Amino acid sequence: MRSEKIFQILLFFFIFTTLTIVVGIVVSLVTTSSPIFIKYGLDFVFSSVWNPVKESYGILPALLGTLITSTIAISIATPLAISLAVFSSEIIPQRFRSLMNSISDLMASLPSVIYGLWGLYVLAPILHNYLMLPLHNYLGFIPLFSTKPTPTNLFTAGVLLAIMIVPFASSIIREAYTAVPYNLKEAAYSIGMTKWETVRTMLGYIKSAIFAGLFLALGRAMGETMAVAMVVGNILNIPKSLFDMGYTISSLIANQFPNAEAYEYMVPALYGGATILFLIGLVINLVGLYFIKKVMIKG
Amino acid sequence: MNKRKLKEKIMLGTISLLATISAIPIFMIIINIYSEGLRYVSLSFLIDFPPPPIGGKAGGIGPALAGSLILMSLALMIGGCIGFFTGLYLSEFSHTKLAQYTQLFLQIMVEFPTIIIGLFAYSILVVPLKRFNAFAGAFALSVVIIPYIALNVREAYKSIPYSLKEAALSLGISHPKAYLRVLLSAARRGVLTALLIGMAKAAGETAPLLFTILGTSFSYFEGLDKPINAIPLLIYNFALSPYERWHQVAWGASAILLSIILAIFVISRIVVKEVKI
Numbered sequence: 001m002r003s004e005k006i007f008q009i010l011l012f013f014f015i016f017t018t019l020t021i022v023v024g025i026v027v028s029l030v031t032t033s034s035p036i037f038i039k040y041g042l043d044f045v046f047s048s049v050w051n052p053v054k055e056s057y058g059i060l061p062a063l064l065g066t067l068i069t070s071t072i073a074i075s076i077a078t079p080l081a082i083s084l085a086v087f088s089s090e091i092i093p094q095r096f097r098s099l100m101n102s103i104s105d106l107m108a109s110l111p112s113v114i115y116g117l118w119g120l121y122v123l124a125p126i127l128h129n130y131l132m133l134p135l136h137n138y139l140g141f142i143p144l145f146s147t148k149p150t151p152t153n154l155f156t157a158g159v160l161l162a163i164m165i166v167p168f169a170s171s172i173i174r175e176a177y178t179a180v181p182y183n184l185k186e187a188a189y190s191i192g193m194t195k196w197e198t199v200r201t202m203l204g205y206i207k208s209a210i211f212a213g214l215f216l217a218l219g220r221a222m223g224e225t226m227a228v229a230m231v232v233g234n235i236l237n238i239p240k241s242l243f244d245m246g247y248t249i250s251s252l253i254a255n256q257f258p259n260a261e262a263y264e265y266m267v268p269a270l271y272g273g274a275t276i277l278f279l280i281g282l283v284i285n286l287v288g289l290y291f292i293k294k295v296m297i298k299g
Numbered sequence: 300m301n302k303r304k305l306k307e308k309i310m311l312g313t314i315s316l317l318a319t320i321s322a323i324p325i326f327m328i329i330i331n332i333y334s335e336g337l338r339y340v341s342l343s344f345l346i347d348f349p350p351p352p353i354g355g356k357a358g359g360i361g362p363a364l365a366g367s368l369i370l371m372s373l374a375l376m377i378g379g380c381i382g383f384f385t386g387l388y389l390s391e392f393s394h395t396k397l398a399q400y401t402q403l404f405l406q407i408m409v410e411f412p413t414i415i416i417g418l419f420a421y422s423i424l425v426v427p428l429k430r431f432n433a434f435a436g437a438f439a440l441s442v443v444i445i446p447y448i449a450l451n452v453r454e455a456y457k458s459i460p461y462s463l464k465e466a467a468l469s470l471g472i473s474h475p476k477a478y479l480r481v482l483l484s485a486a487r488r489g490v491l492t493a494l495l496i497g498m499a500k501a502a503g504e505t506a507p508l509l510f511t512i513l514g515t516s517f518s519y520f521e522g523l524d525k526p527i528n529a530i531p532l533l534i535y536n537f538a539l540s541p542y543e544r545w546h547q548v549a550w551g552a553s554a555i556l557l558s559i560i561l562a563i564f565v566i567s568r569i570v571v572k573e574v575k576i
Contacts, residue, residue, distance in 0.1 A: 018382075018385045021442055106564055114560075195311060225413065258510070277415070285407050288410075289406055
């Protein structure tokens with residue numbers, strides 16, 4: 001009986017440690033960032049001036065950068081992730097399936113700094129020469145492509161993020177796709193549907209899982225730090241086009257934090273950025289988890 | 300009828316094409332990293348100090364490799380312990396409110412931007428000590444891997460058939476014995492996978508280390524309260540430096556890091572296979 005008690009206490013101890021850490025993260029974010037919200041209020045979010053020497057901080061350019069890069073990423077990743085999931089559970093021959101899934105899982109587990117290095121030295125020059133320059137030269141009159149591109153910019157960061165989140169989103173979709181009851185598929189074929197029509201029916205059936213995967217992937221894209229910091233250009237401007245160099249909130253923190261202690265309000269300002277990032281991420285992930293729950297109840 | 304057949308061909312073709320496109324990067328990354336990186340790797344590359352920007356010897360990544368191994372083992376010890384028991388609680392007491400809320404918190408925490416965890420470790424372990432230190436880095440990495448380990452251990456224990464649990468508990472042995480000896484061997488595959496996932500995370504994460512370990516590269520391990528370096532941090536710093544020589548070291552270090560990740564990945568696949576038989 002005594003060892004049971006000790007075991008229970010031990011389990012409680014560890015679970016409280018975990019909870020303390022979660023709560024501690026939120027508390028430390030809020031308390032450290034509160035000076036900036038007290039001093040600047042909403043100006044901190046809607047101002048675009050970032051001048052530590054004058055102690056004025058506005059996070060808007062970085063916030064826009066985060067939104068732009070993650071929007072690019074999710075719009076590229078959506079068709080790719082769904083296709084990859086369908087391809088690896090429906091089209092590819094059975095014996096290659098586990099290999100294909102392994103490759104996709106490996107991709108999801110590569111460190112972001114490796115993506116960053118590759119993005120900086122391989123992907124960025126390719127995109128620059130074969131996609132961004134032609135787009136700018138021929139379609140430069142469209143505001144989206146109006147800036148003369150450098151290899152590292154918001155667009156490059158968005159594409160790199162898309163590459164990074166595709167396997168993650170597709171693994172969630174794939175799991176739901178393979179869990180669809182088999183008689184649904186049989187029913188679809190038995191009324192003479194073609195393979196594509198069956199696939200479309202099945203995709204409709206797992207809509208929630210697709211949303212879940214895409215939302216969770218969007219959350220990842222917004223929080224991603226190292227890879228983005230290496231290819232986004234790191235210039236604090238209100239972006240005028242997709243080809244502008246920019247910042248995201250997380251890359252701003254990564255880049256500016258090392259010299260933040262030298263200024264009075266810069267540490268609170270960067271924690272403030274982290275708080276905003278945390279809040280956006282929280283909402284997106286809760287939506288994602290809500291959709292996953294829906295899938296699980298259905299399944 | 301023909302129209303539908305045509306549409307099927309087109310759509311399935313598009314799906315295959317898009318799927319192929321999304322799988323191309325992984326092959327490019329592996330090929331590029333090894334073809335660029337391996338030529339700088341040698342035994343001395345694994346031991347030596349980094350080279351000066353210009354001139355001097357070729358140098359290596361010795362301190363960063365040692366630092367990474369130290370940080371990984373510490374993180375796995377701390378995070379593995381907390382994560383394992385948290386996961387065990389989540390599985391065996393899943394009816395309690397405490398477990399349900401903790402699980403939700405952990406699911407959100409998995410998706411936390413890891414740079415926030417770096418800031419957290421900075422404020423509780425670097426600011427009070429007034430110095431960047433290895434322990435803060437190890438702590439930050441532990442926090443990153445706790446949710447992964449806890450959620451996976453939970454899955455592993457959940458997947459044990461209920462009859463087996465009843466049998467174990469009916470033996471009359473104590474609970475800790477039942478959970479940690481009998482049932483752990485039934486869940487070993489999943490638990491091991493959880494730890495391997497944690498290890499791979501700890502090996503590759505960079506953002507939590509930015510503000511905690513500083514990344515001094517010119518001395519080997521000096522103590523947990525002193526700065527230290529890690530391979531991912533070295534890659535980041537050197538890749539963004541203006542020196543060609545340091546870029547080469549970053550490529551070499553990436554080849555090493557990629558090999559570590561690949562090794563962990565292959566081991567975890569073998570472990571999973573062993574389960575199925």
